[in-house]
Amino acid sequence: MxxxxxxxxxxxxxxxxxxxxxxxxxxxxxxxxxxxxxxxxxxxxxxxxxxxxxxxxxxxxxxxxxxxxxxxxxxxxxxxxxxxxxxxxxxxxxxxxxxxxxxxxxxxxxxxxxxxxxxxxxxxxxxxxxxxxxxxxxxxxxxxxxxxxxxxxxxxxxxxxxxxxxxxxxxxxxxxxxxxxxxxxxxxxxxxxxxxxxxxxxxATYPDRGGPKIVDYDPEWPRDARRLIARLKLAAGDKALRVDHIGSTAVPGLAAKDVIDLQLTVRSLDDADKLADALSGAGFPVLPDFTRDTPKATDPDPEHWRKRTHASADPGRWANLHLRAAGSPGWRYALLFPAWLRADDEARAEYEAVKREAASRFADIPSYGVAKDPWFAQADARAEAWAKQEGWLPPN
Incomplete structure (x- = not known):
């Protein structure tokens, strides 16, 4: 209920x-x-x-x-x-x-x-x-x-x-x-x-989310994320090592889809699977077809980029939940990317322009995502260079 x-x-x-x-x-x-x-x-x-x-x-x-x-x-x-x-x-x-x-x-x-x-x-x-x-x-x-x-x-x-x-x-x-x-x-x-x-x-289903509409940054996004994080921590218990607000809505000033992306850190994907029922009951059913991230040049092995994905069942708040194992390349990148964009004004402006242009050309989210791939191909190396220069490390 x-x-x-x-x-x-x-x-x-x-x-x-x-x-x-x-x-x-x-x-x-x-x-x-x-x-x-x-x-x-x-x-x-x-x-x-x-x-x-x-x-x-x-x-x-x-x-x-x-x-x-x-x-x-x-x-x-x-x-x-x-x-x-x-x-x-x-x-x-x-x-x-x-x-x-x-x-x-x-x-x-x-x-x-x-x-x-x-x-x-x-x-x-x-x-x-x-x-x-x-x-x-x-x-x-x-x-x-x-x-x-x-x-x-x-x-x-x-x-x-x-x-x-x-x-x-x-x-x-x-x-x-x-x-x-x-x-x-x-x-x-x-x-x-x-x-x-x-x-x-x-x-254990979720509402239709529509197409990739880009909106101006909403200062309420961090507050929305904090509420969801608190619920997820309670639902996941000690299997959740941490829950972080990631993605574009975690970057102040960046226009984005009105989607709260969250990452729940687990020790292993076995733990992620054990959480499926609890998270579904808390309003985040499983998205069964989203089990891998796109590999990056830092680690091209697809097996290392496995994850589990859930989506909010709430028609009033679009949110995605990514479960990744601590230390995995996908987990690290999900934390690095918004940290880099928060620090680099030029990169943030570039990414916003790419998002707006892709959303204007494609009405479905998969095509919108593919249209951004060329920018990501060169942005990954820049994010890694920034991390090395700044001594950035993911949070414990």
């Missing part, structure tokens, strides 16, 4: 998005609701909280007095950590239980207010962040919930910043306008990204 993380700051309107996703067919797991359930009267969770913070955190009817507990926790890192150690494991276990009941072809949305703060983003196929202007959020919370403005602003300040949320967000939903607007955005996300993404993950 497809796992979606949904988050957003207090007052941003995350609940509106969660409700619409549920109406469309998602299984929504609300961590706030679960957090209330696991500390209801008679639960072990409430007993532990009382043992840790005293009977003054209980209301007259024996339920949790949330304002009293908040007064003990807010601004006290030690007490907050103690509370989290009681509540979070119970919330996690209950969320797993609810998720396991979803259909195999389902889309599970985990509504988690502190998803970013708790570093949970890599565990999901996609993270959706709901945002709104801070002043609008303050106005919503003071008028609709009757909260004190000073308290609202303190809560907003204590949560993740907008920049931290953008770092985690695959999808950014601005909920500053009307509910109709955000519902329309959710509908578009559901039908055009989440449903096809789920199908591709389930079938």
């Amino acid at each position: 497809l796992q979606i993380g949904l988050t957003g700051g207090i007052g941003a309107g995350k609940s509106t998005v969660a409700r619409r996703l549920a109406e469309l067919g998602a299984t929504v797991v609300d961590s706030d609701r679960i957090a209330r359930e696991v500390v209801e009267p008679g639960t072990d969770g409430l007993k532990e909280i009382v043992a840790a913070f005293g009977t003054e955190v209980l209301a007259e009817d024996g339920s949790l007095n949330r304002p009293a507990l908040a007064a003990k926790v807010f601004g006290d890192d030690g007490n907050r950590a103690k509370l989290n150690s009681i509540v979070h494991p119970r919330v996690r276990d209950r969320a797993v239980e609810l998720t396991s009941k979803a259909p195999a072809d389902g889309i599970v949305v985990q509504d988690i207010p502190l998803l970013v703060e708790n570093g949970m983003a890599p565990a999901f196929h996609l993270v959706v962040v709901v945002d709104a202007d801070v002043e609008l959020r303050v106005q919503r919370l003071t008028s609709s919930r009757g909260m004190d403005e000073k308290d609202v602003r303190a809560r907003i300040a204590a949560q993740a910043s907008a920049e931290q949320r953008r770092e985690a967000a695959d999808v950014w939903l601005d909920n500053s306008a009307t509910q109709d607007d955000v519902r329309a955005a959710v509908d578009d996300l559901w039908h055009n990204r989440l449903l096809p993404f789920e199908r591709h993950v389930r079938e």
